[in-house]
Amino acid sequence: MPRTPSSSRRHTGRSRLLRIAAALAVLLAVAGYLTVQYVTGNRGTEQCTVQSADGSAGRGRTYRMSPEQAANAATISAVGTSRGMPERAVTIALATALQESGLRNIEHGDRDSLGLFQQRPSQGWGTEKQILDPVYAAGKFYQHLAKVPGYSRLPLTVAAQRVQRSGFPQAYAKHEPDAALLAAVLTGRTPAALDCTPTRTAAVPADAAKVRTELVRTFGKGVLPTTGAATGGTSGGASTAGTVSVPVKSARGSGDGATAQRGWELTHWAVAQAEALDINEVAYAGRVWEAGSGWRTERAESGATEVRIGLVR
Structure with a gap:
């Protein structure tokens, strides 16, 4: 049956709306991807590589990150060991920072959350300036973690959650393998396993x-x-x-x-x-x-x- 002029206009209008909706969906998908990459720090600057002990034999694991992320991870590890905290505590701290900030010292977050661990000045974690100091922020995390009874024997998600009080406590779990790899290297247990190529001269x-x-x-x-x-x-x-x-x-x-x-x-x-x-x-x-x-x-x-x-x- 031939379309009437009005039905043709309706068909053309629907087609246009579908095309616009499809274009918006693509834009939203791209925006979402870019947001995730920005938040996690994976923006084409992965100039540092961490290799597990047997990586040279092709059986090990590799983790790549930017120089900024590597510097923050090394700071978190060093602050922990300097406080006498075990490697397990460093793993918990690194997994937490991977989830909260992608190991980036960000100046924004939910409400007044800031820094590597998204700590909040309004909740007594310190001033904005203090929280944006990676050494201070890591120290405060370990200070709270040390007060968790038996934290080293708890599941990582439980230990991290008792410090962070996050709305998504299970999210820490996916970072545990990478955090454990980083902790083994940065605490010195795995020698000559970190390589970085500075991006500037x-x-x-x-x-x-x-x-x-x-x-x-x-x-x-x-x-x-x-x-x-x-x-x-x-x-x-x-x-x-x-x-x-x-x-x-x-x-x-x-x-x-x-x-x-x-x-x-x-x-x-x-x-x-x-x-x-x-x-x-x-x-x-x-x-x-x-x-x-x-x-x-x-x-x-x-x-x-x-x-x-x-x-x-």
């Missing part, structure tokens, strides 16, 4: 004093000796031209394994901070990381008593 020589300041802020005063830092030198935390040396000391009563783990923790922290602090080389225990080329083995075995951090000159 420093325009001026790096500031050794800034590196020492960040070491102390993150790891505590005991990471560097109290003497020699101001006068220069070749060891004991002092700096020569373009180098900061950090002594590797294990906890009292621990063996060589704990000392080596501490050394790799410091090493990985420096690699993760390469872009932020203009670090171009880190050496420890016969292995050298160099910005742009990754890890190599030194011909002459270097000692395991200090981590050498080479700066952009």
Whole structure:
């Protein structure tokens, strides 16, 4: 039956509406994808790679992230171990930050939520400035986690939820495998497993004093000796031209394994901070990381008593 002019107009109108609806659906889908990528930090800047212990044999797991995410993850880990928290606590903290901010120090969130853990000034977590300091934010998270009875034996979602009081507590679970991988590497248990390629080149020589300041802020005063830092030198935390040396000391009563783990923790922290602090080389225990080329083995075995951090000159 031939369409009347009015039915043709109705058909054309419906077709136009369907096309508009389809276009809007596509735009909304693209916008949603871009939002997720922005929030989680996956924006084509995954210049850091974390590899599990057996990754070289092709059986391990790999996690990729941006230099910003790597620096924040290393800070979260270092603050935890410096407080005497176990690796499990670091895993819980990293999984929480992965869910809450994608390991990005964001200045927005639900209501007045801010920072890596989306902590709220109105709920007593600190001032906006404090919460946006990754060292402070991580410290507050661990402070609350330590008060959770038996947190290390609880499911990760339960432990994280008792700190965060989130409306979506089960969301933390999906991040546990990645958080466990990151924790093993950043606490130093897996050596030479973090590689970062800085995305920018420093325009001026790096500031050794800034590196020492960040070491102390993150790891505590005991990471560097109290003497020699101001006068220069070749060891004991002092700096020569373009180098900061950090002594590797294990906890009292621990063996060589704990000392080596501490050394790799410091090493990985420096690699993760390469872009932020203009670090171009880190050496420890016969292995050298160099910005742009990754890890190599030194011909002459270097000692395991200090981590050498080479700066952009």
